[in-house]
Amino acid sequence: MRIGFIGLGRMGSGMAANLLKAHHEVTVYNRTPEKTAPLVRQGAKAAANIAAACHGDCVITMLANDEAVEEVVMQPGGVITSLAPQACHVSCSTISVAMSQRLADAHAKANQRFVAAPVFGRPDAAAEHHLFILAAGESSAVTSVMPLLDAMGQRTFTVSAKPQDANLIKLSGNFLIGCVMESLGEAMALIGKAGLDREAYLAMLTSTLFTAPVYKTYGSMIATDTFEPAGFAASLGFKDVRLALAAAEELQVSMPFASVLRDRFLALLAHGGGDLDWSAIGRGAADDAAIG
């Protein structure tokens, strides 16, 4: 397929590279153009502007937040005005449910197709083809882009015919990861203040009841107070908790754990920790307990 790829951050670069490996014809665009060079070396074409990346069957966007999507998609010269009728926009960004719905409406009005396909995984997973992808949209549209999704991730879950449902599920997943980090942070503050070794404790947990990789990955960062370099920045983690709470508010669902996470992130950001890995919220309980 002839596809465009917009947004070559740490996630997007790995995803675009995997599309090239799968022999798709990929035209890449990034606001700061230097990021295109490594992909061009791997066979991509570089687009001079957004429109130039929208001339194929499909354009994939992987952007930081609602504001970036608004600018890239909705502005004049953006995706909406550049994409051909019946061509498909696949939005992999983690954005708000409301923005996803706005995109769906705008594409429908422009007689274009739209699939929301947010992903689970950090940059190394993106590079290594280990992402999990949540796809939602009209059945025929999802089917048409499935080869692209397969090229980017290890497995794709088709979750709904409404694109924004994929974004809701993605946000709920990041909420669940946040809960793992906070619960481990509290538990480690407790046993740590009693004088027990946090790494041995984590090893016991992850070899018994809590075998999921998220416990190992984030637990290790919390047990060793190692929050740099950031795989996923706290400022972005905060954004996702906010979006989960916003979606919950719209549905009139209260989520007290999410409120605790929100407060942890706010305290972390207020103390200058926005660039740390988001697992740094797991340090909050230790700080409150005046642990060294």
Add this chain to the structure above:
Amino acid sequence: MRIGFIGLGRMGSGMAANLLKAHHEVTVYNRTPEKTAPLVRQGAKAAANIAAACHGDCVITMLANDEAVEEVVMQPGGVITSLAPQACHVSCSTISVAMSQRLADAHAKANQRFVAAPVFGRPDAAAEHHLFILAAGESSAVTSVMPLLDAMGQRTFTVSAKPQDANLIKLSGNFLIGCVMESLGEAMALIGKAGLDREAYLAMLTSTLFTAPVYKTYGSMIATDTFEPAGFAASLGFKDVRLALAAAEELQVSMPFASVLRDRFLALLAHGGGDLDWSAIGRGAADDAAIG
């Protein structure tokens, strides 16, 4: 080894049976004597009173709470006054850190040995030799009872020389399980109120990021609103959250997630749910959101 076993509830019966299978000589005692019959058929002797179960090298107790331990161990005619010098008491009950320390002190004063060995696992795991055991106490004491622990569980973690540390870790583990249930409850209220299928959602979660069995076990109960029969009653789950909070208070550690769990349990108990499985707290978010 010649051992006594006191407390033949659903957990204790399975554990004692496994000791018999490992060819230990086991004398069993239970407050309501009918429960001894199945074990006697498997080769155990029945003791007429607590003291009669304390004549061997070691006595194991598996009781419901601090009050039961107080009565069985500390009262005249109880374990302390019945056990021989240098014999060992292995306490597998999930009790408070403070009570475990009191037991340690009382046994030391009586020149007896004491090992705290709380377990992770539900009754079926006890029967099937799948328990995980956390052992703490003086090194020589733990070593001496290791064959018994091996006979009861699939793996034993020696966590500290201070018995009460095993109880603290056990309580922290139940707190972490509680967090899994509450976080799933909130996430499922969110996606459920948006009209998405909770079981499909859970299947996606447990085949991607949240592969640990606790997510499957409890998630399934929450996704299907099935809280009977109780593997572990809400009233007991509440007790453990209380004990975790009490231990945290003693150490001056605040645990906001634990406070949320406490409130969920209180609301559940107030509405008559004490006998439901403790995963019923995962229904709280749905109730608050008026989900049918």
Add this chain to the structure above:
Amino acid sequence: MRIGFIGLGRMGSGMAANLLKAHHEVTVYNRTPEKTAPLVRQGAKAAANIAAACHGDCVITMLANDEAVEEVVMQPGGVITSLAPQACHVSCSTISVAMSQRLADAHAKANQRFVAAPVFGRPDAAAEHHLFILAAGESSAVTSVMPLLDAMGQRTFTVSAKPQDANLIKLSGNFLIGCVMESLGEAMALIGKAGLDREAYLAMLTSTLFTAPVYKTYGSMIATDTFEPAGFAASLGFKDVRLALAAAEELQVSMPFASVLRDRFLALLAHGGGDLDWSAIGRGAADDAAIG
């Protein structure tokens, strides 16, 4: 002064009437024009559209929320495009800090003056000239409209030169009232479930430590489970808590009490209570405790 008044809800009608009593020349406008009749009988002129209410020295708006203000002020034919240079817009609505700042910027660009003047008080207080007013804006602008503020309220506090600060303080005040309601709700659930009389309890509280009228007013509604008719609807109270949390988020301040209030409102709204008085959140603790 020749003034326009836009927004004749229960609050605005009382405020406009007091301006007439103070012998100001008042032109009133309301989206549903029937509401102008009583004020016309008191001496007001009725404007056919927003622009017609903007021909004097000053226009006062008293609207329900950000969206209404956006429509009335920012749209073509709205206040910004209708008001003369150097004329002043006094915004009494309880709106977001961000919207207040947008208004300030838009008026500055249009060479108009802007004063934020949100009020404390329910409709009866508005009618009886008992409002407290928080005024913020450039000193000369505030001074110029002070006679109008004096005509509408019993006392005006000039709080800052930045208009949005008045809105921030107003939102913080509604947050504090919400805390009174929730704290009373929890205390009454506690003593009520012990069998004590809630009204006698409230009488004791309000004649000793908690003599402020807010304790009497809202405490009485909570003690007697009387949430209709609504002096201030729960849906509006929820809006204000949201706006306080949004402002706090912008400033990176965590407010755990505000999060509890938010969850109470969400549960109340999910159960259909949006039209009840906002003190109905004080019923939440009793519901959780299964109090009849």
Add this chain to the structure above:
Amino acid sequence: MRIGFIGLGRMGSGMAANLLKAHHEVTVYNRTPEKTAPLVRQGAKAAANIAAACHGDCVITMLANDEAVEEVVMQPGGVITSLAPQACHVSCSTISVAMSQRLADAHAKANQRFVAAPVFGRPDAAAEHHLFILAAGESSAVTSVMPLLDAMGQRTFTVSAKPQDANLIKLSGNFLIGCVMESLGEAMALIGKAGLDREAYLAMLTSTLFTAPVYKTYGSMIATDTFEPAGFAASLGFKDVRLALAAAEELQVSMPFASVLRDRFLALLAHGGGDLDWSAIGRGAADDAAIG
């Protein structure tokens, strides 16, 4: 009346002095005997031990916590074994509901009378006869000691025939005060981080909606970050929140605001603030927000 008074801390000394001023015959006892001297100079007799303070019609105790009451009342040589039949024990201490019930039972068994009479007010209020007193117990017992209560406080509220109800109400009152402190702390963190003056803000609040003295007293301490000297120590405030939560737990009532207070106190104590005034919890929100 011939009365004994046990517990001459900052509260008890003022209360005993007021009994002397009202011409009662007072025998005082304190664990550290130096504290009796000022009262002896005012006309009191000093007792050499607890029993010697229990020979009159009534003995009043004003002690720090459950443990002190346990020791003074329940031990051999304590109040129970020393008081004559039909004599009355008036317990003014802020203790747990459970302990108050234990005292009631023990006195009933010993054919003695018991009145719980906890007080609202700080040491200066005790000295100046400004306390509010909550009395509970059998009607005839309460009536018989009313002259003593009138001598110690400005007003007495008879709240129930069950002594422990007075303790429950007292604890609920301290909870409500704690909520005032936390809510002001959050509001001041919010407006303070926006650059507004906290003292001017407090002056506005306390001259409009929040006129109760508790807002002025504690608000001023929070606005100026002045938590020394302590009128009521944070360690004692924490005790009362714990006892309120314990009583609520017994009644299966969840109190999310109380949980927030508990966490604030734990963080304060962990950071060495136990001897500060309890209003120092109002500093927590500012610390989380990294306000200087």
